[in-house]
Amino acid sequence: MNRWVMKSEPDVFGIDDLAAAPQGTDRWDGVRNYQVRNMIRDHMRPGDAAFFYHSNTRPPGVVGVMEVVSGPYPDPTAFDPDDLHYDPKSTPEAPRWYCVDVRFRERLPRQVTLQELRECPDLEGFPLIRRGNRLSIVPVTEAQWAVIRRLAEG
DNA sequence: GCCAACGTTGGC
DNA sequence: GCCAACGTTGGC
Numbered sequence: 335m336n337r338w339v340m341k342s343e344p345d346v347f348g349i350d351d352l353a354a355a356p357q358g359t360d361r362w363d364g365v366r367n368y369q370v371r372n373m374i375r376d377h378m379r380p381g382d383a384a385f386f387y388h389s390n391t392r393p394p395g396v397v398g399v400m401e402v403v404s405g406p407y408p409d410p411t412a413f414d415p416d417d418l419h420y421d422p423k424s425t426p427e428a429p430r431w432y433c434v435d436v437r438f439r440e441r442l443p444r445q446v447t448l449q450e451l452r453e454c455p456d457l458e459g460f461p462l463i464r465r466g467n468r469l470s471i472v473p474v475t476e477a478q479w480a481v482i483r484r485l486a487e488g
Numbered sequence: 489g490c491c492a493a494c495g496t497t498g499g500c
Numbered sequence: 501g502c503c504a505a506c507g508t509t510g511g512c
Contacts, residue, residue, distance in 0.1 A: 343510090367495075390510050448511080466493040468509050490512085497506080 336377055337474040338384040339396065339462050340436070349386045349398040349441060358438035359403060363411045364419040365431060370471045375406045375432040377473075384436065385474065385482065387462070388445075395447035396482060404435035442486035456481045 340362060342348065352360055365371055382402040388394055408429030411417040424430035452463045462472045474482070 341510090369495095392512085394511070466509095468494060470509090492511095493509085495506105495508080497504100499504095500502090 336379065336382045337476065337479045338373075338378070338382060338402075339387050339472045339474055340384045340400075341387040341389040341470045341472075343390040344388045345391070348388060349438070352386065352398075352400060352436070352438045353441070355438070359435055361433055362436050363409045363433040365409070365433065365470060366419060366421070367469065370469055371430075371432055373471055373473065374434060378402055378406055378434050380405060383439075383479070385479075389470075393445075393447040393449065395445045395450070396442065396486070397445050398441045399439045400436045401439050402434050403437045406432045406434055409433040444486055444488050446482055446485045450485055451482070454481060454485060 344350075347360075352358060365374060380403055384400050384402060385396045386398040386400055387396050408426065409419070409424070409431040411419040411433075412421040412424035412429070412431045413426060414420055415422075419431075421430060448463065451457055451460065457463060457478060460472075460474075460478055461467055461469070462474075
């Protein structure tokens with residue numbers, strides 16, 4: 335089982351939106367970065383756990399936990415000319431972009447802010463807190479997962 | 489709203 | 501294959 339942090343802007347799609355979705359499940363689509371695409375396509379599997387991270391908000395940070403509930407499959411939004419994430423270079427025959435379904439598991443007892451993550455000595459080298467990191471999905475080790483969980487307990 | 493960081497595009 | 505221009509992300 336792999337562990338991840340997945341970022342989304344709460345103004346666009348936040349933890350509350352996921353919790354309110356049917357069965358608490360929704361498609362994590364719209365990824366248009368090759369590094370992130372590769373992580374989804376090659377390493378995400380059903381049963382993986384993921385922190386839900388609110389980006390581009392004040393304060394940014396980890397707010398909840400979800401579970402990957404599908405294998406990777408071609409991102410249908412890439413095929414839809416009316417979609418914001420339409421990419422004519424991706425076709426059903428040769429899909430360029432991938433997505434997974436995720437299910438809401440829980441809200442954390444309290445948000446763990448980016449600042450707290452940065453200030454935590456046990457998280458040194460964690461890619462999420464690297465300056466200039468722009469990947470919307472980041473792998474998390476079991477140890478890092480436990481540290482973040484503990485921070486969320488307050 | 490600003491701007492640093494970084495990915496992508498396209499001319500050459 | 502280099503690199504400048506441009507667009508986007510995302511913290512602040």
